[in-house]
Amino acid sequence: MIVYDLKCRNDHQFEAWFRSSDDCDEQVSAKAVSCPICGSSKLEKALMAPALASGRGLRDDPAEGRTEEPAATRPAPQQVGQFAAMGEAMRALRALREHVEKNSDYVGERFVEEARKIHHGETEKRNIYGEATLEQASELKDEGIDVAAIPWLPRENA
Structure with missing residues (x-):
């Protein structure tokens, strides 16, 4: 396994693990990898410092003629799954934002005032969104x- 720093078109940088350099290139070209922050699949390898091994903890495999890291230093499958889950959560939050924007009126800093007017029947009932402090929301x-x-x-294309 090899880790690469990848960067999306929105300049978000993240790590991803691949079986080989060719595997990385193939998956990036096929858009099979996406940014866990914005969901973009337009990626490129980012500049990264090489990881140099000290020689301790390496295991020789004479049958294959190579030396590799022990399995304990490789990412666990659940770590890879956590990145995928985080990316899925980000996509869901973006979809929620899109839904709110399409189906609600933006009232900005007047949110608290408008929410009260709607609640007390002083203005028409409608979906709104805007800004409020945590204290105002609690009230x-x-x-x-x-x-x-x-x-x-x-937004992904921001």
Whole structure:
């Protein structure tokens, strides 16, 4: 296994593990790898410092004529799965953002005021989104007004 630093078109840098350099090139070309931050599959290898082994902990394999790291230093399969899960969560949050933007009115810093007006029937009932502090959101919840804080990730093409 070999680790490469990859960089997406949005300049996010992350590590990915591959069986070989050719495997990395093939997967990147096939867009089989995506950025765990923005989901972009337009990737390139980033500059990286080589990892130099000290010779300790290496295992000789005379049958193959090579020396490699012991399995304990390789990434566990669950670590690779965690990166995939993080990427999936990021895609879901972006989809949620898109849904909110398409189906709600942006009221900006007037969010708290507008939420109260809607709750008390002073203005038409509609979906809104905007800015509020955690304290303001807590006050709205105490008043029986449903609010939710959503991590607002940048768009993939930002």
